[in-house]
Amino acid sequence: xxxxxxxxxxxxxxxxxxxxxxxxxxxxxxxxxxxxxxxxxxxxxxxxxxxxxxxxxxxxxxxxxxxxxxxxxxxxxxxxxxxxxxxxxxxxxxxxxxxxxxxxxxxxxxxxxxxxxxxxxxxxxxxxxxxxxxxxxxxxxxxxxxxxxxxxxxxxxxxxxxxxxxxxxxxxxxxxxxxxxxxxxxxxxxxxxxxxxxxxxxxxxxxxxxxxxxxxxxxxxxxxxxxxxxxxxxxxxxxxxxxxxxxxxxxxxxxxxxxxxxxxxxxxxxxxxxxxxxxxxxxxxxxxxxxxxxxxxxxxxxxxxxxxxxxxxxxxxxxxxxxxxxxxxxxxxxxxxxxxxxxxx
Amino acid sequence: xxxxxxxxxxxxxxxxxxxxxxxxxxxxxxxxxxxxxxxxxxxxxxxxxxxxxxxxxxxxxxxxxxxxxxxxxxxxxxxxxxxxxxxxxxxxxxxxxxxxxxxxxxxxxxxxxxxxxxxxxxxxxxxxxxxxxxxxxxxxxxxxxxxxxxxxxxxxxxxxxxxxxxxxxxxxxxxxxxxxxxxxxxxxxxxxxxxxxxxxxxxxxxxxxxxxxxxxxxxxxxxxxxxxxxxxxxxxxxxxxxxxxxxxxxxxxxxxxxxxxxxxxxxxxxxxxxxxxxxxxxxxxxxx
Numbered sequence: 001x002x003x004x005x006x007x008x009x010x011x012x013x014x015x016x017x018x019x020x021x022x023x024x025x026x027x028x029x030x031x032x033x034x035x036x037x038x039x040x041x042x043x044x045x046x047x048x049x050x051x052x053x054x055x056x057x058x059x060x061x062x063x064x065x066x067x068x069x070x071x072x073x074x075x076x077x078x079x080x081x082x083x084x085x086x087x088x089x090x091x092x093x094x095x096x097x098x099x100x101x102x103x104x105x106x107x108x109x110x111x112x113x114x115x116x117x118x119x120x121x122x123x124x125x126x127x128x129x130x131x132x133x134x135x136x137x138x139x140x141x142x143x144x145x146x147x148x149x150x151x152x153x154x155x156x157x158x159x160x161x162x163x164x165x166x167x168x169x170x171x172x173x174x175x176x177x178x179x180x181x182x183x184x185x186x187x188x189x190x191x192x193x194x195x196x197x198x199x200x201x202x203x204x205x206x207x208x209x210x211x212x213x214x215x216x217x218x219x220x221x222x223x224x225x226x227x228x229x230x231x232x233x234x235x236x237x238x239x240x241x242x243x244x245x246x247x248x249x250x251x252x253x254x255x256x257x258x259x260x261x262x263x264x265x266x267x268x269x270x271x272x273x274x275x276x277x278x279x280x281x282x283x284x285x286x287x288x289x290x291x292x293x294x295x296x297x298x299x300x301x302x303x304x305x306x307x308x309x310x311x312x313x314x315x316x317x318x319x320x321x322x323x324x325x326x327x328x329x330x331x332x333x334x335x336x337x338x339x340x341x342x343x344x345x
Numbered sequence: 346x347x348x349x350x351x352x353x354x355x356x357x358x359x360x361x362x363x364x365x366x367x368x369x370x371x372x373x374x375x376x377x378x379x380x381x382x383x384x385x386x387x388x389x390x391x392x393x394x395x396x397x398x399x400x401x402x403x404x405x406x407x408x409x410x411x412x413x414x415x416x417x418x419x420x421x422x423x424x425x426x427x428x429x430x431x432x433x434x435x436x437x438x439x440x441x442x443x444x445x446x447x448x449x450x451x452x453x454x455x456x457x458x459x460x461x462x463x464x465x466x467x468x469x470x471x472x473x474x475x476x477x478x479x480x481x482x483x484x485x486x487x488x489x490x491x492x493x494x495x496x497x498x499x500x501x502x503x504x505x506x507x508x509x510x511x512x513x514x515x516x517x518x519x520x521x522x523x524x525x526x527x528x529x530x531x532x533x534x535x536x537x538x539x540x541x542x543x544x545x546x547x548x549x550x551x552x553x554x555x556x557x558x559x560x561x562x563x564x565x566x567x568x569x570x571x572x573x574x575x576x577x578x579x580x581x582x583x584x585x586x587x588x589x590x591x592x593x594x595x596x597x598x599x600x601x602x603x604x605x606x607x608x609x610x611x612x613x614x615x616x617x618x619x620x621x622x623x624x625x626x627x628x629x630x631x632x633x
Contacts, residue, residue: 112357113360127590282409297603
């Protein structure tokens with residue numbers, strides 16, 4: 001375990017340094033909310049932020065991603081992306097880092113997805129640990145993602161005057177060595193970190209009324225629950241919840257033709273299981289009819305199916321789906337309704 | 346490299362990139378269905394298992410999952426039979442001999458042919474269901490000694506929708522395969538059975554524990570046929586179905602074909618009734 005420290009007054013120096021190393025993406029303010037953007041001015045970086053509108057998945061699983069180029073006459077296909085660029089995701093919350101770990105599991109599962117893995121190879125993750133809740137929507141404590149659980153290269157913790165930085169990989173180490181303003185952490189820093197972590201335990205409390213194993217059990221029994229009917233009535237099938245989810249990765253493929261109508265590009269684009277044609281086949285049969293069953297599917301893809309398949313919950317607790325929902329469907333309320341319904345029986 | 350290695354390497358390194366293929370034969374076989382014989386570049390064998398599917402690409406129009414209807418024992422080409430139901434298949438129907446298209450695959454789990462050796466086989470096909478089943482039937486015909494009694498029950502809406510009519514006669518004659526057909530609506534020339542496919546099942550004579558019941562048809566058909574096969578006492582794991590879903594990637598990623606936690610493109614499209622039983626309510630084909 002190796003820790004270094006960085007004075008807050010030197011943060012911008014370090015950001016300048018990182019910006020010259022690779023493409024640097026970090027959170028910044030956008031009106032009343034926050035977004036991840038490429039850093040042009042280091043002053044724009046904002047580390048005191050609530051989860052961004054879109055998760056950083058847009059950088060490692062782009063909204064519209066080229067798969068290959070083609071031409072009709074002569075019939076030819078070619079690689080669409082020659083080179084993947086190094087990039088740094090700066091200031092990531094631990095929940096979003098957990099989101100990347102989920103995606104890794106999916107895209108490493110055979111057959112592997114080379115597009116994702118190529119991008120992932122080029123990615124460096126610099127996290128920042130939350131010491132307080134972002135807002136009332138998060139459920140990171142229940143998911144166990146309010147504390148760092150690996151999956152990053154460097155992790156920063158705010159100690160007031162300075163940041164203490166945990167070095168978790170060689171890649172990360174290279175970004176903090178040889179810089180005069182980054183020093184080895186001293187015992188006082190370590191003690192302060194310990195006290196911060198202790199204080200955190202009083203702030204973060206499990207948001208679900210049952211433990212995670214109970215949540216899994218309740219999903220096993222709640223397929224026919226009336227909770228889904230209720231959510232189905234309120235859902236407007238806009239797909240916001242899946243677009244902002246760091247672990248939603250469903251996609252569609254599309255061909256874009258150039259004006260010549262002879263060549264073009266095949267893309268994959270984000271798609272949502274909440275759209276009403278998502279599971280419809282050519283002959284017309286819709287295998288997931290109704291907003292209730294589509295919402296149920298979304299929840300099961302976070303709390304049941306990936307646990308069975310990958311031994312991992314795919315809700316990371318960022319609260320984005322609740323924050324963005326136009327119909328005020330709350331993830332915590334939904335899970336708690338299921339838990340209390342089961343408790344009553 | 347061996348053909349198999351080429352295909353596996355492709356799947357590993359460029360899973361989204363289609364292989365170039367050429368249509369070497371094309372023919373309308375009914376009013377709505379067109380038959381294609383396709384050859385991959387360098388005449389590579391597709392090397393599929395009966396019941397697997399390929400993703401067919403027409404650049405500019407996209408990609409669609411289509412069952413292979415030829416047997417792996419038909420070498421150096423493979424065949425598809427496609428109904429014109431939408432934008433993509435309409436474009437596919439406009440292609441003819443000599444035209445090129447893209448192919449990815451084969452994908453999914455096919456019929457459990459290795460486990461079926463020595464067993465009797467009862468095939469129940471509804472409408473277009475005969476298309477993926479033709480792949481199995483041709484395989485059985487080419488390896489007839491490996492299987493016991495084989496019978497096919499086919500149902501379709503009307504006599505003019507009957508697919509592979511000439512071939513059926515060949516199956517009956519050459520391969521000693523029993524064949525029985527029924528239509529929902531007869532026309533004046535029809536001399537066969539009239540009625541739903543389920544009416545044919547009670548009359549068949551089988552040894553249930555030694556029989557594989559294989560069902561492929563429109564989604565609505567399964568639950569009724571499965572009930573009849575269960576009444577015949579065929580064990581759950583010997584009732585085999587192939588399910589239609591909206592596959593987009595074939596790699597178990599894109600999510601469109603999912604039934605509950607299962608990606609049909611990877612774990613299916615062929616399932617046993619034993620698999621189906623485990624679904625909690627999202628599988629339309631499951632008998633209640």
